[in-house]
Amino acid sequence: LKLSTFFTTCGGGKRNGRSKKWKEMLKLPHISQCEELRRTIERDYTSLCEKQPIGRLLFRQYCDTKPELKRCIEFMDAVPECTPSQTERDEIVRDYLSGAPFSSYQESMYFSRFLQWKWLERQPVTKNTFRHYRVLGKGGFGEVCACQVRATGKMYACKKLEKKRVKKRKGEAMALNEKRILEKVNSSFVVSLAYAYETKDALCLVLTIMNGGDLKFHIYNMGNSGFDEQRAIFYAAEICCGLEDLHRERIVYRDLKPENILLDDRGHIRISDLGLAVQIPEGETIRGRVGTVGYMAPEVIQNESYTFSPDWWGLGCLIFEMIQGQSPFRKRKERVKREEVDRRVREDQEEYSDKFSEEAKDICRQLLAKDPKERLGCQGLGAIEVKQHPIFRNINFKRLEANMLDPPFSPDPRAVYCKDVLDIEQFSTVKGVNLDPTDDDFYHKFVTGSVSIPWQNEVL
Numbered sequence: 001l002k003l004s005t006f007f008t009t010c011g012g013g014k015r016n017g018r019s020k021k022w023k024e025m026l027k028l029p030h031i032s033q034c035e036e037l038r039r040t041i042e043r044d045y046t047s048l049c050e051k052q053p054i055g056r057l058l059f060r061q062y063c064d065t066k067p068e069l070k071r072c073i074e075f076m077d078a079v080p081e082c083t084p085s086q087t088e089r090d091e092i093v094r095d096y097l098s099g100a101p102f103s104s105y106q107e108s109m110y111f112s113r114f115l116q117w118k119w120l121e122r123q124p125v126t127k128n129t130f131r132h133y134r135v136l137g138k139g140g141f142g143e144v145c146a147c148q149v150r151a152t153g154k155m156y157a158c159k160k161l162e163k164k165r166v167k168k169r170k171g172e173a174m175a176l177n178e179k180r181i182l183e184k185v186n187s188s189f190v191v192s193l194a195y196a197y198e199t200k201d202a203l204c205l206v207l208t209i210m211n212g213g214d215l216k217f218h219i220y221n222m223g224n225s226g227f228d229e230q231r232a233i234f235y236a237a238e239i240c241c242g243l244e245d246l247h248r249e250r251i252v253y254r255d256l257k258p259e260n261i262l263l264d265d266r267g268h269i270r271i272s273d274l275g276l277a278v279q280i281p282e283g284e285t286i287r288g289r290v291g292t293v294g295y296m297a298p299e300v301i302q303n304e305s306y307t308f309s310p311d312w313w314g315l316g317c318l319i320f321e322m323i324q325g326q327s328p329f330r331k332r333k334e335r336v337k338r339e340e341v342d343r344r345v346r347e348d349q350e351e352y353s354d355k356f357s358e359e360a361k362d363i364c365r366q367l368l369a370k371d372p373k374e375r376l377g378c379q380g381l382g383a384i385e386v387k388q389h390p391i392f393r394n395i396n397f398k399r400l401e402a403n404m405l406d407p408p409f410s411p412d413p414r415a416v417y418c419k420d421v422l423d424i425e426q427f428s429t430v431k432g433v434n435l436d437p438t439d440d441d442f443y444h445k446f447v448t449g450s451v452s453i454p455w456q457n458e459v460l
Helices: 003-011 031-040 045-051 053-064 067-081 084-097 100-105 109-121 163-168 172-184 215-220 229-248 309-324 338-347 358-367 383-387 397-401 437-446 452-459
Strands: 130-138 143-149 155-162 193-198 202-208 261-263 269-271
Touching: 031 109, 045 053, 045 100, 053 067, 053 100, 053 109, 053 452, 067 084, 084 100, 109 452, 130 155, 155 163, 163 172, 163 202, 163 437, 172 193, 172 202, 172 437, 193 437, 193 452, 215 261, 215 309, 229 269, 229 309, 229 358, 229 383, 229 397, 309 358
Parallel strands: none
Antiparallel strands: 130 143, 143 155, 155 202, 193 202, 261 269
16 A cells, blocks of 8 residues: 555545534534633643643734734744843743733633633544544554544544553553653654543554654665765754753653654654653652663663663664664674673774764764763753764754754655555454453543644644
8 A cells, every 4th residue: 555545545635634524523612611611721821822822822813902912922923033142031021921911811802712722622532533544553552553633634643552451561650651751742853642542442642643664664674774974964963852852851761763763754753652761850860771772871771870861872873873774782683692782882882884974983982972971962961962063063953943954855655664564463362351440540541632732733
């Protein structure tokens, strides 16, 4: 099945894949139905007027009706292009807007309209919210398939976690952790969670669909192994931005490897599969020997305490593999014991071929420093240190973060950059596991419906 045919079938036509009843599905309720929501919604200016897309739009429309507030918004819009010294003025304007203007906004028809949208956002999500299409791959607890929101025509990937398989493997904590972390992160460089719902047999995470395959496929199945340096560094820059967004939320990812980096249909990447990610409380460190053999940092292997250093090590491994066409401590398809790979990580220096420029060697050496105290990204400034490396001199990170740079490779819409669906192993039936009412508490925590920011972006 060619991907182009698949998307023409499910996304074509005058309605762009929307149901015939899409207007009815997105019909706003009468304002009287929103009174309880009006009483209970958290009155936080930053969340309601800046972070949530519909709230941001309606607050700005309200400000446009007041000349003095309109000038404030115009100033705020100009701030990103101003010098850093003016950010203090930006905070002064924000403090002003969050006071009396925010209070008066909550008495306006614009806020009432926002409540109507929030009511719609909070309606139950079920399997009937979507059309379901072909299997794209498999996760740890079930299949991943393509799906489409009936009301909007938006395409997603639905990651299914079979309830019995989760229970048999005692994977409840891991599944709930991944779901909660995905909810917290709003990044163009990390796969987003849009919906969480359940069926009789499965828990379902509805995520950003990435049609371009994963980096592992592109490194090893598109001719000669590896990429040219320009392409590798572009992906490294986007991964760096994704790590920066995760670390800003105090989340360490811990599983950077090519198969966890996915390409979209334009050729931009996102970090996926946050099952091993964990949020670290401010001022604390963690321990945990988790990750993938050959990609775990020395401090992880040795069960030492850490914060974000394993992610910068992982970036070093990725850059090396993208350029060389094999990972730094294990050759492609090499049969070697885990203990030997761990020893190489702790003791051996990686070897560089003539595929590496001097700058590429330098960034890999700095990211692959055995001692995390000497590692690039671990000197106190995090991603800023990495972005300042000379190898990124031609990357305009502000434009990159604004999605204004063209990737060096664009996936062919006629190609399928993954295994044939017939090659994807089928899950065996789980036997000897029964679901009972004691599982309901876990399901209740997991099944929370729409996620605000992705849902609002979708309907806009």
